[in-house]
Amino acid sequence: MGGFTLDDILATRKPRDSWWTVFMVDPLACRLALLVANHTSITPNGLTRLSMLIGFASAAAFTEGMLAAGAVLFYLSFTVDCMDGKIARLKGTGTPFGLWLDYVGDRVRVVCCAFGWGFGEYTRTGDTDVVLAAVGVVVLDLFRYINGPQLKRVKDATRALLYARLDGQYVLAESVLRSRPRSELEQAAAEFGEVATDEGATVVDLQKAFHARFPWYDRFRVFLVRHRVRTHVVSGIEFHAAVFVVGPLFGPRAMVPVSVVAGALLLTFEMSLVYRVWLAARQVPSTAAEKQKILV
Template identity: 45%
Template sequence: MTFTLDEVRAQTYKARDAWWTVWLVDPLAGRLVVITANRTSITPNQITWGAFLLGLAAAGCFLRAEWPWLVAGALLYHLSFVLDCMDGKIARLKGTGTVLGGWLDYVFDRIRVLTCTLALMWGQYQATGQEVYLLLGVAVVFLDMLRYVDALQIAKVRRQMRTRLRRALAETAPDADLATGVPGGMPGGVLGEDADLDAEENRVRTPEELAAAAAPRVRPGDQVDLQEEFRSRFTGYLRIRDRLRDHRVRTHLVSGIEFQMAVFIIGPLTGQIIPVTVGAAALLLVFEAAIMYKLWLSSRDFARALARTQEMAM
């Protein structure tokens, strides 16, 4: 079977992704996937190993500390990330993904970040004697861990809210459609369109899921919007979000991906590792705080929706 670039885009690109991935990775990764899938028998796990080894090579370059080596390390890190995006695309395209492959991908990502952080900051400390690089190293590792742990926990909380609302609605109206959480003939869909967090919204939907999401099963006015309070407070957000969505870019503009690229690519290329790392860390914390604030507002919407559902059941 021969795959085209359009098929790769349709079947493997995420509905929304980091702007760095959308604009600086996918254009290259998509074309490499076409070549790799059509002309080789390379497996996703082999690509995962290749990305990991390139990440270690980038760390070796960072350890040398001199600017030409920093440039080489930045380029290798970017190439490593391109391969890291390719393995999942090929797995989805050919249906060859495995549980082990997903585990390797996640673990290798964390090891790559840790190794490159240690190499970059230790190399700069050895070259300059500035202890601030050691502090930056600790901060980078901590923030990388915080981002990924936080994303998993917030996604878990959102799933729990959706599940509780679905169950409450089902108890209120026995003919409820549990797929959408909408009881027949009764207002009260469970999800607002922003309910999914990054960890879920970035998952590639199957054709069946896409078709189900597009089906006009619920009138917009019937949905319980778990982002209602957020939308009312930040009316301009919807315009920005829609413009970004037109380009597949998520509104979380500085996530773990952009943070990594700032530290391991932009900083070394510009020779401004300290200011770039500090700036990226500050922006990451701002966006993480925004996500927490948005979740808090969602919890208030959830409590009100649950209370209304329970009142209807009385």
């Protein structure tokens, strides 16, 4: 039905993604997406609904104590979920409603699977720690999705305030880097504090304070960029993978400890985002003297 190649599918991948997706899911998802694109007429929304159905099957398996089956089904559900965006970008068949469906589908899958293994294990063992872990997983997942949009609002407000204080006569260092080819981006990122534009515009680095505290960060970021991996190393995707794939494969006794460790790492990385946004907000000058300090 189509003449798409694997290169076409690979071109639809996100520029940067979670390491779990890049290394553990995309190699399979891209090849399955190629089959779907060339031999079926299934839509991205159809794939999202299929992902949700497999997610329900995973939750049912967890409830019945079939942890390994639940883990495999959860992995398959996420793999199909990764395919819908690729098909949408490849064929241009994405819809605004599909964005909502994809978001809600992810949340429903997490809630069902969490309470599936939580209350399923509780009915078999009477261990209340499993129930508390399941509730904690749901709360952390919701917190992550609440925290992200709020941090974006703070970033946008910080940039708007900076624009007003500097009368719009500046360009953000991160914008300069995004506009460059990847090879130049990697080189410039390694010397982030020396970024400049060809037009000679004033360059402002809102991350100057963060870079001063963590000079190794940009080298780490460049290393990850070369492998298409984002710097938020433990995001919701890795959290879900640990809780619903890795933990269950190691058996009932591993599920609570794995959830606790994964949750702690998720919170650590979420708080690191909050810290970076807080430092950036403090860079906005309030006086003429402070204007000179923020210039790169």
